[in-house]
Amino acid sequence: MNGAHAAATTTFGTAPTATGIPNGKLGMWVFLASEVMFFTGLIGAYIVLRMGHPAWPGPEGHLSVPLGTTNTLLLIGSSVTIVLSLAASQRGALPAARGWLSATMLLGSLFLVIKGFEYAAKFSHRIFLSTNVFWSCYYTLTGLHALHVLGGIAFNGMVLASTRNAARWASRRQRLEFAGLYWHFVDIVWIFLFPLLYLI
Amino acid sequence: MTTRALQPRYLLIGIWLAGLMLLGVVFSEVSGGFLPLPRWGVVTLILALSTIKATLVALYYMHLQSDRKLLVLVALAPVLLIVLACGVIFSSRLVRL
Numbered sequence: 001m002n003g004a005h006a007a008a009t010t011t012f013g014t015a016p017t018a019t020g021i022p023n024g025k026l027g028m029w030v031f032l033a034s035e036v037m038f039f040t041g042l043i044g045a046y047i048v049l050r051m052g053h054p055a056w057p058g059p060e061g062h063l064s065v066p067l068g069t070t071n072t073l074l075l076i077g078s079s080v081t082i083v084l085s086l087a088a089s090q091r092g093a094l095p096a097a098r099g100w101l102s103a104t105m106l107l108g109s110l111f112l113v114i115k116g117f118e119y120a121a122k123f124s125h126r127i128f129l130s131t132n133v134f135w136s137c138y139y140t141l142t143g144l145h146a147l148h149v150l151g152g153i154a155f156n157g158m159v160l161a162s163t164r165n166a167a168r169w170a171s172r173r174q175r176l177e178f179a180g181l182y183w184h185f186v187d188i189v190w191i192f193l194f195p196l197l198y199l200i
Numbered sequence: 201m202t203t204r205a206l207q208p209r210y211l212l213i214g215i216w217l218a219g220l221m222l223l224g225v226v227f228s229e230v231s232g233g234f235l236p237l238p239r240w241g242v243v244t245l246i247l248a249l250s251t252i253k254a255t256l257v258a259l260y261y262m263h264l265q266s267d268r269k270l271l272v273l274v275a276l277a278p279v280l281l282i283v284l285a286c287g288v289i290f291s292s293r294l295v296r297l
Contacts, residue, residue, distance in 0.1 A: 019268075019270055020268060020270075021268055021270060021271060025271075026270075026271070026274070029271050029274045029275060030274060032275075033274055033275065033277055033278045034278075036278035036279075036282070037278050037281060040278065040281070040282050040285060044285055044286075044289060047289065048289055051289075065225065065228075065229070069221070069222070069225055072221050073218055073221070076214060076217045076218050076221065077214070079214070079217070079257060079261055080210060080211065080213075080214035083210050083261045084207060084210060087203040087204070087206055087207060087210065088203075090203045091202070091203045091204060180261075180262075181262055184257050184258075184261045184262045185262075187257060188254045188257050188258065191221075191250050191253045191254050191257070192247075192250050192254065194221075194250075195224055195228070195246045195247065195249075195250055199224060199225065199228035199246055200228070200242075200243050200246060200247075
């Protein structure tokens with residue numbers, strides 16, 4: 001470990017551990033590893049089903065590429081803002097950290113709003129989870145991902161709330177790093193879902 | 201490197217991520233006759249771009265590049281299982297053919 005990140009980790013004042021990694025951080029990475037396998041199972045099932053259908057998804061399987069592209073840009077932007085929030089926190093600039101974290105929550109919320117519009121458009125055309133295999137995969141993959149985005153926004157909100165009290169924040173500031181790791185994971189999942197569902 | 205000095209790098213990586221994503225969209229949209237690649241070539245190209253983007257996020261935003269090796273191993277464990285799963289999926293496909 002080197003550089004600012006290492007310095008920041010040591011200045012958070014966490015108790016020393018056998019691994020040299022704060023338990024919370026190691027726990028978050030193990031949790032993310034299990035989440036990777038969760039989404040891999042779902043995406044793997046989607047790929048297997050798709051390989052079995054040469055004409056997939058068919059004319060009824062059209063998704064809006066501009067909306068998907070906009071959502072991807074929003075999530076990429078939110079990854080930038082949360083890493084800037086962590087950097088601001090590490091140099092003690094709490095107002096900036098709060099601002100970047102709020103921006104992350106806003107971008108995540110916009111992602112969900114656009115996803116809601118996409119769902120509403122499909123529902124208005126009577127396209128539901130049970131319509132066919134493609135839409136079952138689409139709603140399952142994007143719905144579970146959207147739940148993860150919602151969870152990430154809630155996590156970020158809790159971290160933001162704990163910044164109100166400076167004394168409380170001093171002992172809880174590492175949670176921003178955990179929230180950031182989770183948020184980046186959600187971004188990575190969408191980085192694969194977007195081309196698989198919208199482009200290929 | 202201080203956290204303030206890292207800010208331009210974070211922004212630059214964000215621009216790369218957006219650029220690679222848009223490149224994938226362009227490849228997908230022009231692949232219908234304009235791009236001299238078979239369908240599987242376009243799919244491989246787009247998924248390769250996604251893998252590059254995910255690697256950039258993991259290395260620089262999740263700090264795996266500068267973090268302890270144990271975390272890198274934890275992060276790589278599911279990737280190895282994914283490779284194994286892909287091997288099973290594609291070998292099964294070949295057997296059926």
